[in-house]
Each structure stands twice: as C-alpha cells, then as structure tokens.
Amino acid sequence: MTRKVVEFPPRTTNVSSFERLESNVQSYANNFPDVFEFAEGAEIWANNGKRYLDFLSGAGSLNYGHNPSELKSELLKYIENNNISNSLDLHTKAKKEFLDALDEVVLKPRGLDHVVQFTGPTGANAVEAALKLARRVTDRTNIAAFTNGFHGVTTGALAATGNAYNRGAAGVELNGISRLPYDGYLGGDYNTVDYFEKLLDDPSSGMDLPAAVIFETVQGEGGHKVASDAWLQQLQTLCRKHKILMIADEVQAGCGRTGDFFGFDSSGIAPDIIAVSKSISGYGLPLALCLIKRDLDAWLPGEHNGTFRGNNLAFVTATAALNKFWKSGKFEAEISQRSVLLRQRLTKITEQHRDMISETRGKGMMMGLAFSDPELARRITTHAFQLGLIAERVGPRDEVLKIMAPINVRMDHLDEGLNILEASIEEVISTSPHSKFAD
Ligand SMILES: *Cc1c(COP(=O)(O)O)cnc(C)c1O
Numbered sequence: 001m002t003r004k005v006v007e008f009p010p011r012t013t014n015v016s017s018f019e020r021l022e023s024n025v026q027s028y029a030n031n032f033p034d035v036f037e038f039a040e041g042a043e044i045w046a047n048n049g050k051r052y053l054d055f056l057s058g059a060g061s062l063n064y065g066h067n068p069s070e071l072k073s074e075l076l077k078y079i080e081n082n083n084i085s086n087s088l089d090l091h092t093k094a095k096k097e098f099l100d101a102l103d104e105v106v107l108k109p110r111g112l113d114h115v116v117q118f119t120g121p122t123g124a125n126a127v128e129a130a131l132k133l134a135r136r137v138t139d140r141t142n143i144a145a146f147t148n149g150f151h152g153v154t155t156g157a158l159a160a161t162g163n164a165y166n167r168g169a170a171g172v173e174l175n176g177i178s179r180l181p182y183d184g185y186l187g188g189d190y191n192t193v194d195y196f197e198k199l200l201d202d203p204s205s206g207m208d209l210p211a212a213v214i215f216e217t218v219q220g221e222g223g224h225k226v227a228s229d230a231w232l233q234q235l236q237t238l239c240r241k242h243k244i245l246m247i248a249d250e251v252q253a254g255c256g257r258t259g260d261f262f263g264f265d266s267s268g269i270a271p272d273i274i275a276v277s278k279s280i281s282g283y284g285l286p287l288a289l290c291l292i293k294r295d296l297d298a299w300l301p302g303e304h305n306g307t308f309r310g311n312n313l314a315f316v317t318a319t320a321a322l323n324k325f326w327k328s329g330k331f332e333a334e335i336s337q338r339s340v341l342l343r344q345r346l347t348k349i350t351e352q353h354r355d356m357i358s359e360t361r362g363k364g365m366m367m368g369l370a371f372s373d374p375e376l377a378r379r380i381t382t383h384a385f386q387l388g389l390i391a392e393r394v395g396p397r398d399e400v401l402k403i404m405a406p407i408n409v410r411m412d413h414l415d416e417g418l419n420i421l422e423a424s425i426e427e428v429i430s431t432s433p434h435s436k437f438a439d
Helices: 016-021 069-080 093-110 123-138 155-160 192-201 229-241 312-326 331-352 374-387 411-431
Strands: 036-040 043-046 051-054 114-118 143-146 177-180 212-215 245-249 273-276 289-293 357-363 366-371 392-394 400-403
Touching: 051 411, 069 312, 093 114, 093 312, 123 143, 123 155, 123 212, 123 245, 123 273, 123 289, 143 155, 177 192, 192 229, 212 229, 229 245, 331 357, 331 366, 331 411, 366 374, 374 392, 374 400, 374 411, 400 411
Parallel strands: 143 177, 143 212, 212 245, 245 273
Antiparallel strands: 036 043, 043 051, 114 289, 273 289, 357 366, 366 400, 392 400
16 A cells, blocks of 8 residues: 655654653653644644654543533633632532533433532542542551552552552562453453452451452543443442442543443442543533442541642533533444444444454443554554554553444544554554565
C-alpha cells in the first residue's frame, strides 16, 4: 500500500519548552508528541493544523468527546455571570443543582440510598476516601484488591494498585492489602470467588478478614478485563455473608463507558461505596466523588478534607451532562449502536490476525485488542499516531491496544478511526522483519 506523504508546516510552539521545563514524569506526551490546540467531539488538532481522531479520550475523562456544545454553553453562561468558581466545600447553587440531578438521574432510578462525598478532585483521592471509610466503619485494616487492578498512585490507593512500575515509585511499604485473583485470572474455568470464599472460611488461611473489597467492573489500565455479572453477584453474596464492604471503583468504567451509567448496572449489584471521577464532569474538568451508603457515612466534619472539594465549573457541566445525556433513558441505545459496530470491527481484525492478536477485550465502548507481542502493539499505536489516530496501550505489559472513542462518537468518525487502525496494523506487519507477511 502506498500512502501520500502529507507535509505539515513547522510547529509554531517550541516543543523544546516541554523538554527543557517539564519533568520527566510526563508520560502520555511521550507517546503522542505534538502540541494540541483545538478539539471538538472525537477530533483534535495540533497547532500545525494536523488533525487526529482522539480514541484516548483523556484516558476516559472525555466520554462525551471534547467540548460538547450543550455543556459548553452552560459553562460559558456560568462564567460570564460571575457565578462561584472556587467554593472550598461551601454550598453553592451549582452544587445543589448537581446533587439534585445526580439523585434524580442516577441514584433514585437504581434505588441507591447513597450520600455524596466530594473528595479532592482525582480518582485516587476518591479511592483514598473509600478505603479510609471502609476501615473506619468495620474497624478492620485489611482491604482485598484484585490482580491487575488500578486505583491510583497516592500511597493508600497505590497499595491497592497492582502495577509494579507504579508501585516501585512509592518509596514506602505499601500495606494493608490482600491480593486476590480477578475474574478469569486463573483461566476461564477457575472461579476466583470460590477461592476467596475458601480463604474466608479457613481460619488458618492467613488472610485477615477484609474491611472491604475494591474492584473495577472492567479493568481499564489492567487491560480491559471484564468481570462477569455472575462473578460480581457471587462476590456480593460472599461479601454480605462476611460483612465485607464492596467498593466499586467506577472511576474509569463509570459514566457510560461500558454502555450503562455504571459498569455494575448489568449485574444488579449495589456496592456500598462507589468511587466516581474521570468523566463525571463530562467536560474533562477535575471532579471526584464517593457515593456512600447512607448508614456507612461515619465521617466527622473535615476528616478527609482538601481545598478543592467540589469544582463548581465541573458541577455545571456534570449537571448538563446528566440532563442532556442520561435523563431521557435513550442514551444507552446510542452507546449500544456504537459498541456493536466497534465490537464487530475489532472482532474481524482479531480474526484476521489470530497469530498476533489473542482476543478482542472489553465491554461497551471500553474495548481493546490484546496482542501477544507488546512491541507490536507499541509499533502499531506509534504508527497510528502518525496516520492521525490517538490510542493508547494498557495491560500488564502494555500489550492491549485500547480503543476509547467518545461513547457518543459520530459513526463516521468511529469508522474513520478504525480504518486508520486497520491501515496501521497492515503497514506495521508488512514492514516487520520477523513477520511472515514480509516480502
Ligand atoms: C484513573 C483511575 C484512577 C485514578 O484516578 P486519577 O484521577 O488518575 O487519580 C483510579 N481508579 C481507576 C479505575 C482509574 O482508571
């Protein structure tokens, strides 16, 4: 295949500012080296005019794409009116409207009698709060977390995170966690909740009774592994029997990513604490919260405090997102239409490349291709970026090419992005020195 080489004008922003002034800790920028300036929906433009399709979606913080217009207009009005921007955790009109919308659109329809804790504005901080509260109300220290789980990189949350690279940066011992095998971890037939049950029933198993289990319904950073509804239900039954709290880390799987508002919706379970962040603002603005079953709200005022608890600009866009997308009950069908197409096309790619791709993974609009060789996945995403598609890699060895288009992505953009992905796969394998496809 020959591809026309497009020349772009020289960059107008000096990339070396980032090299000279920004810490080595930056990461996404290393994989997607351009300077971005405008974005709308799934499209994003660099300052030299190059257009990309963004199937990274702010690592799941832009579920409705960039700058969704209905959210933007509410935000602009709010700013123009001199409404409250920062509020510590004071009551504001924007916060009231958000709480009411969350209650009406999310909590009540699910029968969740949960109160809302506004934590610091990151997913990790919501997880920290959840872990602290679970330990407080049960008077136990141990928390069960799963293999390949990702829960953030501050010390408490990092202890629950599996990734050795992230854990290695802690500098202190990471304590208070028992690691359990996630659904499917020990092979398809092995029921890992049975294993957990065995540990709990054996007074000599060596596992202290956990205060809580923390789990993702689909493991985002862990490689788009999906917990089955049956597994979640069995986990809930076991937890209730042993009075272990369930903490659903919905930071990435939540807000529509899996096809329902929560990743656990299809299972019908009711977690005691639900950590929500990434896409809750709907606009990529920082906001995080814990939903806490009312009778577990044992916090004393200010115990888990922080300056930025509740971002009013994010409340405005979050409220608009709940009202615009989720209120009518029709949005799920829109997501489903896209996820069916996405799954079909990824499955076809997997079938065509069985020697390189072990499976199509994920749920809803949280899908990926699991490559046998992480290096091949790296080369394909790098090449896709050159061709105009932004997509990242996840999984224990970064072997899963992750497709995270906006959940309401325009169908033509979804098609176009997947065409680029296919072209990238073909071009990379045709130039691979070890490929049997090589000339
Ligand atoms: C991203 C993520 C976090 C951490 O959120 P931050 O905002 O990056 O701190 C926690 N849990 C899950 C499942 C995530 O995907």
